[in-house]
Amino acid sequence: MIKPRSRRGGGRPTIADVARKAGVGAITVSRALREPARVSEELRRQIQAAVDExxxxxDPNARAxxxxxxxxxxxxxxSLTNNVFAEVVRGIYDSLSASPFRIQLGNTHYSGLEEERLLQVFGSQRPAALIVAGIDQTPTSRKLLESAGCxxxxxxxxxxxxxxxxxxFSHFDGGRTATEHLIETGYRRIGFIGARMDPRSQRRLAGYRAAMxxxxxxxxxxxxxxxxxxxxxLGREMLRDALAKVPTLDGVFCNNDDIALGVLFECHRAxxxxxKTIGIVGFNDLDMMQVAFPSITSIRTHRYEIGRRAVAMALAAIAGNRPEQRIVDLGFELKRRESTAR
Amino acid sequence: MIKPRSRRGGGRPTIADVARKAGVGAITVSRALREPARVSEELRRQIQAAVDExxxxxDPNARAxxxxxxxxxxxxxxSLTNNVFAEVVRGIYDSLSASPFRIQLGNTHYSGLEEERLLQVFGSQRPAALIVAGIDQTPTSRKLLESAGCxxxxxxxxxxxxxxxxxxFSHFDGGRTATEHLIETGYRRIGFIGARMDPRSQRRLAGYRAAMxxxxxxxxxxxxxxxxxxxxxLGREMLRDALAKVPTLDGVFCNNDDIALGVLFECHRAxxxxxKTIGIVGFNDLDMMQVAFPSITSIRTHRYEIGRRAVAMALAAIAGNRPEQRIVDLGFELKRRESTAR
DNA sequence: CAACGTCATGGTAGCGCTACCAATTGCCTG
DNA sequence: CAGGCAATTGGTAGCGCTACCATGACGTTG
Structure with missing residues (x-):
């Protein structure tokens, strides 16, 4: 009356099945899979054969x-749709695809509360590492991160x-560099146009203000x-607003490239x-900036690389050798283009 | 010499701790959390208090x-960066954020082999549901999907x-509709410009060809x-190539909006x-299409809604009432704009 | 009022895997 | 050649949770 298998699991082979077929103990199978070096050549082969057959x-759940x-x-x-984060996420995925690690991606919608909730959920799984965007976590989130044990x-x-x-990298410096470039080129009534105004945009604005x-x-x-x-x-609308307030506007530093593109289109339309009349600078340097007509000056940021480096650092820490450099500044580059070439 | 707690787990409270504190059995705590209706009002309150305290x-791993x-x-x-999929994924996330379900997102890089690998990984977790892009799975992938048991x-x-x-929706119909629109508007030497040429692009091309x-x-x-x-x-370059081949080109149906935008910029530049000289139609109708100058005609697709519906259907199936309609066609809309208004 | 369902609760036995601690073997050292 | 050590293998006991079955306390019914 004992039906040990088939009771719950979908009848999938377990480590015990492999062990039986290979004529070894279950623990040896486990080791052969995770630390092959600690199992003799011969058993490893037998086990691999049983696994394949x-x-x-x-089962990652049992393992966890x-x-x-x-x-x-x-x-x-x-955000999942914002190109900027999508690039970071892509860097993370690409760096992790060859590893055994899976990825649990959460979307906070720029909400601190949602971030706390997700951190709670993620933490309950005892993840191997956590990668979070931004440095302005709520006190609760910070505590959750510190006690994550990874x-x-x-x-x-x-x-x-x-x-x-x-x-x-420093968004403040990025904002300042962009603005200084406009000033140096001879623009004077330079506006800042910013949507979403998350903490990073705030710092870009602060950089703009410092330069001005x-x-x-x-x-x-x-x-x-x-x-x-x-x-x-939205970029289109905001340029209209800005011009309504300050008709003498002769330059704009945009929060990001989407806004900059909208501004450019509105300039065409108007x-x-x-x-000549208005100079435009964007932020992030999406690849369309260089082919826009005119091409748009922007601050190039290394988003994909940020993702890769984050994974590399986490992986190193997991392996036990924490990078000596805990803060990595990847910088940015001002890409001068036609939109500010006068 | 027995240290039952603290041995492995990070000392986090378990269901047994809650049960002890609330003075009930562990299984009752489990039920109170998952099927509150089956536990008396009073115990539910006690258990909730213990949980909060x-x-x-x-632990989702133990649960699984x-x-x-x-x-x-x-x-x-x-792809993670392609706006089209990002929107679908956003729809999925938004629909699932209030549920207990987590999301495991995989990037196949348009590779059938990578899809198989990921399906294998995902399947090993016994997921509650699987959502996959496209209908051209390899035979192996199809088998994996069929045997996923969800x-x-x-x-x-x-x-x-x-x-x-x-x-x-039907990409073939989308391609045909876009092309017919160009023909009806009076364009004659209408080119197809397509990058990436995944199966969906192939079908758009087939629709173009049918109309032509x-x-x-x-x-x-x-x-x-x-x-x-x-x-x-790339859109910019491809228009150049197309014009080199066929200088009399007077219209283009683009594979997608990125290409269309590149084509538009190249037209400006040249x-x-x-x-007037060339008509342009895109595909997907990203929001920038309506503000481009001139605004670009495109086939509007309901990507966010696709994500939402997919989740709704999966959730219904999990709950035991499979939707009677197994195939949902959300259609598309031709958005006529300035780029084909002559 | 005996027989029977229903509801609320609990105990037991795993789910599939790995941490921890042996046990065995062969080889090296003094 | 005793003692010690590394390399290889295995047994046992959980990890934290839920499926399954059992129990008792109530009605409800004929």
Missing amino acids: LGYVP LASARAEVFGVLVP PVVQVMETGPDPVDMMVG EAAGLFDPRLVTTTPVLSSVP SIAVP | LGYVP LASARAEVFGVLVP PVVQVMETGPDPVDMMVG EAAGLFDPRLVTTTPVLSSVP SIAVP
């Missing part, structure tokens, strides 16, 4: 339960006080922002000459 | 192991032979394709009048 695939560690990277980003990498930005590790004040050009009416999610159509 | 969070089902949706897409939804396209369920042949306008030299990943810069 049965089509055995280890027994070892109190899931082979999962938790990744938290504020490497943590904050990405996109650098800052003074990492939970564990950081890979990014240093040049004695700052005027609060030059700043146009909205909490609305950034998009190309027959405003770019770069 | 201890900060208990169920014991119940032979993980609360995970496996999602397989060919609801499966194929998204993006509709076709005659679903593994289980399908949500999408029906009008007696088809000419193989009008078709320009490449296996390279689609991008805006001083080709749009829509």
